[in-house]
Amino acid sequence: MAGPSHFDAIVIGSGFGGAVTAYRLAEAGKSVCILERGKAWAPGSFPRTPAESRAALWDPGGGLHGLIDVWSFRRLFAIVASAVGGGSLIYSNVLLRKDERTFVHEDLRRDGNERWPVSRADLEPHYDEVERHMGATRYPFDVAPYSLTRKTRAMFDAAEAIGAPIELPKLAITFGNPGMSPRPGEPIHEAFPNPYGSPRSACRLCGECNLGCNSGSKNTLDFTYLAEATRLGAELRARCEVRDLAPRAGSGYVVRYVDRSGQVDGEKVDTSSLVHLSITADKVIVAAGALGSTFLLLKNRETLPALSSRLGERCSGNGDLLTFLTGAKERKRGELVARSLEPTRGPVITASIRFDEERLFYLQDAGFPDFVAWLVESAHAGSAISRAARLLYRLGSGWLGIEQSPDVAGAFADLIGACEASTSSLPLLGMGREFPESRLFLDARGYLEHESPPSARSRSRAYYERVRDGARQVADVLGGQLLDTPLWMLGRGVTVHPVGGCAMGRNADEGVVDSFGEVFGHPGLYVADGSVMPGAVGPNPSLTIAALADRFAARMLRA
Ligand SMILES: Cc1cc2nc3c(=O)[nH]c(=O)nc-3n(C[C@H](O)[C@H](O)[C@H](O)COP(=O)(O)OP(=O)(O)OC[C@H]3O[C@@H](n4cnc5c(N)ncnc54)[C@H](O)[C@@H]3O)c2cc1C
Ligand code: SF4
Numbered sequence: 001m002a003g004p005s006h007f008d009a010i011v012i013g014s015g016f017g018g019a020v021t022a023y024r025l026a027e028a029g030k031s032v033c034i035l036e037r038g039k040a041w042a043p044g045s046f047p048r049t050p051a052e053s054r055a056a057l058w059d060p061g062g063g064l065h066g067l068i069d070v071w072s073f074r075r076l077f078a079i080v081a082s083a084v085g086g087g088s089l090i091y092s093n094v095l096l097r098k099d100e101r102t103f104v105h106e107d108l109r110r111d112g113n114e115r116w117p118v119s120r121a122d123l124e125p126h127y128d129e130v131e132r133h134m135g136a137t138r139y140p141f142d143v144a145p146y147s148l149t150r151k152t153r154a155m156f157d158a159a160e161a162i163g164a165p166i167e168l169p170k171l172a173i174t175f176g177n178p179g180m181s182p183r184p185g186e187p188i189h190e191a192f193p194n195p196y197g198s199p200r201s202a203c204r205l206c207g208e209c210n211l212g213c214n215s216g217s218k219n220t221l222d223f224t225y226l227a228e229a230t231r232l233g234a235e236l237r238a239r240c241e242v243r244d245l246a247p248r249a250g251s252g253y254v255v256r257y258v259d260r261s262g263q264v265d266g267e268k269v270d271t272s273s274l275v276h277l278s279i280t281a282d283k284v285i286v287a288a289g290a291l292g293s294t295f296l297l298l299k300n301r302e303t304l305p306a307l308s309s310r311l312g313e314r315c316s317g318n319g320d321l322l323t324f325l326t327g328a329k330e331r332k333r334g335e336l337v338a339r340s341l342e343p344t345r346g347p348v349i350t351a352s353i354r355f356d357e358e359r360l361f362y363l364q365d366a367g368f369p370d371f372v373a374w375l376v377e378s379a380h381a382g383s384a385i386s387r388a389a390r391l392l393y394r395l396g397s398g399w400l401g402i403e404q405s406p407d408v409a410g411a412f413a414d415l416i417g418a419c420e421a422s423t424s425s426l427p428l429l430g431m432g433r434e435f436p437e438s439r440l441f442l443d444a445r446g447y448l449e450h451e452s453p454p455s456a457r458s459r460s461r462a463y464y465e466r467v468r469d470g471a472r473q474v475a476d477v478l479g480g481q482l483l484d485t486p487l488w489m490l491g492r493g494v495t496v497h498p499v500g501g502c503a504m505g506r507n508a509d510e511g512v513v514d515s516f517g518e519v520f521g522h523p524g525l526y527v528a529d530g531s532v533m534p535g536a537v538g539p540n541p542s543l544t545i546a547a548l549a550d551r552f553a554a555r556m557l558r559a
Helices: 016-027 120-134 150-162 225-231 289-299 370-379 381-399 409-416 461-477 542-558
Strands: 006-012 032-036 068-072 076-081 235-238 240-247 253-259 276-286 321-326 329-332 335-338 352-355 361-365 426-432 439-442 448-451 481-484 493-495 525-527
Touching (some): 006 016, 006 253, 016 032, 032 225, 076 289, 120 542, 225 235, 289 439, 289 448, 381 409
Parallel strands (some): 006 032, 006 276, 032 235
Antiparallel strands (some): 240 253, 253 276, 361 426, 439 448
């Protein structure tokens, strides 16, 4: 790719940490190059049909350049993003601040687990700034026709019965234009043309947020920070994957990457044959996500010899625990009937119940798209057989001339049934202060590996039992049952929030970067993403990742 070969700063990765840093540096007049391995996705381009769905996955060697990357380790299954805008394209839009009392200062030499070298007060102005850029807003439940969705109402009922506080978290979604009544699907008025030149419209409540929003209602990083950074002159090189990183003679760093922009989707490629390109910068900001940044630094340990021996440590899945509430019921006119939670209506997450315990945790509704509801119904095919038999009898008797009305729409409606299996189900997403006791490292073949204590020896065992109890309480209040994921039953956690690996600390004995993200022993090299967390964030981590990046960038500009 032609273009300048030296920059004030190179940012590796365009997720929350990378996009915020790139914007702040570009705003200050610095020359910035953002290298992102994934593609840009305009509204309307996100795969939806069964035939397209393979294209949503990331396996470049196999010809797939999709936005979802999946890692399967022995005890952990992790889902992360690969796209311009990183995790913002597939996340559930929740922006929650880390609780003040969880910025703990435990003594790591005396069996402590976490030491946060920043406080909530340090982050407060940065939280405000990020929320403003991301257009964070609460779900407009009090405005018709949005109104409180049934799943949100169910979460409020459960929280009230359990006696736990609940909130409608801020979401980075556009529900309507400023000063006007929010209206699903109305065209969004943008101050500047967006990078795709595509129309965007207000949230249609379709529950597809984790697949990419085809109506452009999510205020993802490509519409916010990255669009602003490029308007200010930052250069965004998509489909460019960084492989190597080394100090440059004199000062600064050399970054080597492969450019896949010429590759055709669907065509397999021998990745070892790709041409490597080099560019240099005074400062390099590694923001490839908790797994990506840790992997990159582990692979480049030889050329970065001063890296802390703590690299790869203090990892966690942010205490994620996914369970399924099924068969919710309610009493109507004295009878116990299925309770419709309408899990497919609304943004994926709308409510967050807080369990204010020693290891604080949260439970959130996790809605799903319509096609998942059809899958749930087809898994309950047994009850459809008798309905199909009734329909056949009804059609057959008409054809045989047995006196019947020829209008059979009602018989087809009977075949579809009430679809109670899907409407009375709701995934519950738990997350919170798991202990950061797992580690990332390279195996003998150079692959990224993850190790954590088996659940019997894990300090987080009681934490996970408590989250499961909390989810069971919610299921009990709503008259349903609680199911685990099959992976959990096999002793494997599932996380969408991996954090840690390049943890902040006061020195290289405690962490990999300082409290401003600069790597110990390598001046001018920074890490700014979920990997810098010295422990679980607690709530969904993106806002804290972005706020820390905003703080790091402010310091870079003063240095
Ligand atoms: C289904 C789902 C729902 C979620 N919901 C929420 C939510 O509601 N709220 C919340 O706070 N969090 C949520 N998350 C988590 C959130 O997406 C992540 O915590 C967040 O994106 C992490 O930000 P980051 O900057 O650390 O990395 P990322 O956002 O993952 O960005 C890293 C970027 O670096 C790129 N990259 C990696 N390696 C390289 C390389 N070698 N060269 C170039 N580029 C590279 C990747 O392609 C990626 O774009 C969710 C995640 C998922 C999967
Ligand atoms: S609910 Fe649908 S329209 Fe609204 S933000 Fe999510 S994907 Fe976009």
